[in-house]
Amino acid sequence: MTVQPGAPIEGMDAAAGRPAASTLPPPGAIETGHPRSLFRLGFEVFVQNRLAIVGIVVVALAILFCFVGPLIYRTDQVTVDLTIANLPPGPGHPLGTDGSGYDVLGRLMVGGQTSLIVGLAAAAIATLVGTVWGAVAGFFGGWVDGVMMRVVDAILAIPILFLLLFLVTIVRPSLPVMIFVIGLTAWLVPARLVRGESLTLRVREYVQAVRVMGGSSWRSVTRHIMPNVIGTVIVNATFQVADAILLVAYLGYLGLGISPPATDWGGMLSNGTQYVFLNYWWLIYPAGLAIIIVVVAVNLVGDGLRDAVEVRLQRR
């Protein structure tokens, strides 16, 4: 994507080419017959993927760190105190303090809240909007599909970071605005995915069989198309979370993120940049590493989910 400023490119996923055979469960574990077993099969594949489990654990720890951490490790993240500015790590301040005298460890927790909330919520909005858009385009087809997909092509032609910066100059970012803006720029990929899937599913034998037997189109969509698209959508949503966390960081770094005293990991790095030549490393590395660790973890979860969904698709 995304992004993604790192807007990642579709199909350029890090897991491409991983040997699928090694993630297959032993033959005895495979149950077929009832559709529910496909979910179980996927779940078993996911659980056996050690990297994906590591990813989930890391994400869970990050959430605990950011949301429960401040309850245990209490710091003042509102009042500026220049008498304790830029202290190196030491007793009382395990990761030092920044240019405004905020404790860096405490700030890492508060900033992480912004990054995680925006990441999760924006991915949810993008997935929802994209799924509806793609489903409508794919289901109706014809000129509706043509118009809707040209709009997607057009927005995709604008680098997402440019669009985002343009939007935040129009509306100054607060937390809800950031969620909304990132969500509204990130729905294009899920829209394309869902549209593509529903176009192919629409002509599959089992969907046509429903129509032949007199089933309504509502029934085909809810009972046959949706359950088959949902795997792809969930996998993509995971990668959307990673992209959104990076986008929040980019906005923060470019000085167009959330306003102080609130912050995010990108904003923390942006502040640290002023002191690169003074070697105040504690202002740069904690926030930067936090971004990398969380994004890698989310991507690992996404890869694991994709392997699980692919196994389901193969069994279909």
Add this chain to the structure above:
Amino acid sequence: MVGYIVRRLLQSVLVVLVVTVIVFILLHSLPGGPARAILGPRATPLQIAQFNSDNGLDRPLIVQYATSVAGWFTGNFGFSYVLNQSVGSLLAERLPKTIILAALSLVLTVIVAVPVGIWQAVRRNRLFDYIATGLSFIFYAAPTFFLGLILIEVFSSWLGWLPPEAPQSNGVVPIFQQFPAMILPIVTLALLSIAGFSRYMRSSVLDNVSQDYVRTARAKGASPSRVLWRHVLRNALIPIITLLGLSLPALFAGALVTESIFNFPGMGLLFWQAAQQSDYPVELGVVIVTAFATVIGNLLADVGLAVIDPRVTL
């Protein structure tokens, strides 16, 4: 072939037109319109009306749109509110620099990522493959500005080998005269794409190794290196062309961040500064130019693919 190119060209024009409509709607959805943004919150209604009639903003929207689009296609992007210069001349000054930065980093990307990807595929699931995979995961997740800061800290602040700031002079020639100053920006921008490209190259080679034609070549008695270089590589490189076209938006976005880290006066820095100062005409100009470049890039990639791969029928 010609028919296909014409059809794709028409489609591209359509996409660019939709971009202009979206951008136009965005501009006119500004609270209070551009007049309020330029004249400030204390402007009187009379001043705003005067500004609107001076700039033709009181005419019907459709007329305004037609005038703007006509301007965009003849290179007239309006006038910067802040820099006292026409957007067209700003772009003419800044765009070549960004193109140089992006092109050199793409070259570096291909030079590094293609051999790494091939080697990973050949030595699949060995130590080198695992290390390269791990690194690409990390570089893929690392924000460009963090990588740039680390490079500055190591190579400028610590080792003192390279300048921390990109060339500042006007014009394109001085960039090459001060080439050491360009190394860090180029590497920073390339690292992210190297991560993606090498993964892609790896899986592309692996896909091709399992194809029937490889078995045939081996059965004919071709040596493993001949099979790799003469047969597999030529086919495995094909998706890289598409990837080059698709990577343009990410490259522009990366250039924006890279230029802001190294203070390189290219189009990305221009856009960033315009965004901070609400200089809408400049922002619009840059968005339209990048969208146009992206569409052209995709078009070139598709046509290039058709030229190189005889299996692609148009």
